[in-house]
């Protein structure tokens with residue numbers, strides 16, 4: 540197996556730090572590794588596998604000789620550097636939404652649609668965090684009973700909006716408890732002791748961009764018909780880490796809650812916690828810092844024929860971003876696609 544030279548772009552951000560940690564945990568093979576940021580954090584020291592590295596400011600020349608770039612530095616940064624990376628023969632695995640819906644860019648959840656990786660032309664996209672955790676759950680159920688309609692309501696942690704948003708939750712909470720005024724910057728409304736029904740900007744159809752990402756990315760990853768009805772309501776909650784989702788699925792074929800439990804118990808990346816009699820169901824705290832997508836509250840949906848409702852929780856920074864990025868990196872190495 541060939542070993543790549545790897546660059547982590549956005550290494551000083553919330554997702555970049557997590558990527559760095561998971562590259563270590565998963566023992567990703569590499570020849571050389573480098574850490575890149577904007578000018579602001581250039582010079583920062585990073586300790587990785589017992590060695591000290593100095594974070595460098597990302598410039599086009601930074602990608603000379605780099606085979607795989609793991610990027611989480613925002614859409615405009617990815618757009619700026621993608622041509623430089625591809626021109627130098629590198630593969631960009633990108634966390635931003637910049638290329639996700641482009642025809643020739645595979646949008647991949649590892650172990651769900653790995654075959655799509657073979658079609659890459661230098662750029663591979665990592666899906667949005669709320670889509671990501673859902674795919675590992677929906678894929679095996681879709682294979683068994685065929686999805687006909689999907690409704691998703693999300694309860695998303697502030698870390699999904701980056702480091703500044705996490706700091707804002709802390710500062711806003713302290714100010715609120717002290718009875719002091721606080722000016723929120725990351726969110727349109729105060730986030731402490733509040734629930735905000737807006738993530739990203741509103742589209743013409745009344746949905747937000749975040750909600751439309753769930754609709755469109757789900758169809759692309761699972762190869763669903765473009766007119767399959769999917770609806771999402773995305774909500775920000777005052778939680779640091781972990782996205783939760785209430786999911787209602789209508790299937791073409793009959794499927795029972797017991798069958799769903801059995802299928803998901805044997806599915807990659809999923810852990811079922813579902814014993815309501817003992818108050819056993821997953822919460823965001825169960826998911827923070829660990830890999831599985833947890834599923835519980837599996838029950839027959841009363842509104843649909845062949846309907847199932849379930850509750851699904853995962854660490855948005857891991858499966859929703861960094862873990863899947865690193866899993867894709869491992870697949871690219873194993874499938875010799877760089």
Ligand SMILES: NC(=O)c1ccc[n+]([C@@H]2O[C@H](COP(=O)([O-])OP(=O)(O)OC[C@H]3O[C@@H](n4cnc5c(N)ncnc54)[C@H](OP(=O)(O)O)[C@@H]3O)[C@@H](O)[C@H]2O)c1
Nearest residue numbers: 549551552553554576577580611612613635699701702860
């Ligand atoms: N947080 C999530 O759950 C999540 C999930 C999926 C996808 N994403 C995506 O991942 C990306 C990063 O998110 P985040 O939450 O980690 O944000 P963040 O905490 O704000 O970190 C941003 C990182 O990008 C770097 N950066 C910014 N501008 C740059 C530039 N011009 N050139 C090079 N590096 C630059 C920053 O470097 P400095 O330290 O120098 O500023 C920092 O390392 C975004 O595209 C986001 O949409 C996030």
